Amino acid sequence: MTIRTIVFDLGHTLWDITPQPEALARAYVDMRSILVERLDRADLPDAATFQRAVRDVLHEAAKTYFMDGAELREPPPHEWIDQGCRRLGIELDATLLREITPPLFGTEIGGLVVTEGTFDAVAALAGAGYRLGCITNTLANGATIRAMLRQHGFEAIMQSVVVSADEGWRKPHRSLFEISMRELRATPGESLFVGDSPSHDIGGAKAAGMFAVLTRQYADRPYPDDAPRPDAVINHVIEISRVVRDLDERTGS
Secondary structure: OOOOEEEEOOEOOOEEEOOOHHHHHHHHHHHHHHHHHHHOOOOOOOHHHHHHHHHHHHHHHHHHHOOOOOOOEOOOHHHHHHHHHHHOOOOOOHHHHHHHHHHHOOHHHHHEEOOOOHHHHHHHHHHOOOEEEEEEOOOOOHHHHHHHHHHOOOHHHOOEEEEHHHHOEOOOOHHHHHHHHHHOOOOHHHEEEEEOOHHHHHHHHHHOOOEEEEEOOOOOOOOOOOOOOOOEEEOOHHHHHHHHHHHHHHOOO
């Protein structure tokens, strides 16, 4: 069967991410200002205290978040903020939580690094007629991810954008890969996934019946012996065209 659809992970696959501590601190200052106004309270903790409370919640969750067999549900992002605020004795209604949360998880937009030739290589795949999409595990919502894609020109060529924070599951949960293929009108046998994580990306894609390519463009991690094997390994997305040709020949397409 001929590969017609190519789906990408985002972080450490299409772009690298540099920390943005100043932007994050400003986002919490802005959040506190909103809360002071909406709650009519000047006695709220300072912005740094809010930030530490949410950070502690996330760090504690991370202890089991990525363990084998861990629950793959992705809570709505505002639930993390809610937990942090409750630790400070502050209860907020869901509407306000949903309003203040997106900027807190969107500060990475200023720290995305797309290496030379990456966009051109992906755009060439779109120009060659491949249907393109992306799936990302993230605390940012879909609007924020689309803004990130737009900033580097990718949004216009992505026909499907699947975001864990919106779907309620995170990779390697099969549903995310199935949503992407459904939106791209593709079957597993004609779909290729490209990602950097042996478990989240390669394992998830293979379990969904897709071909899977491991990229080392931004990160070269140890590959567990018990992880599913990728169909190919690349060092830059420019190599995908060759990989697709090889896979098509290998499968007799």
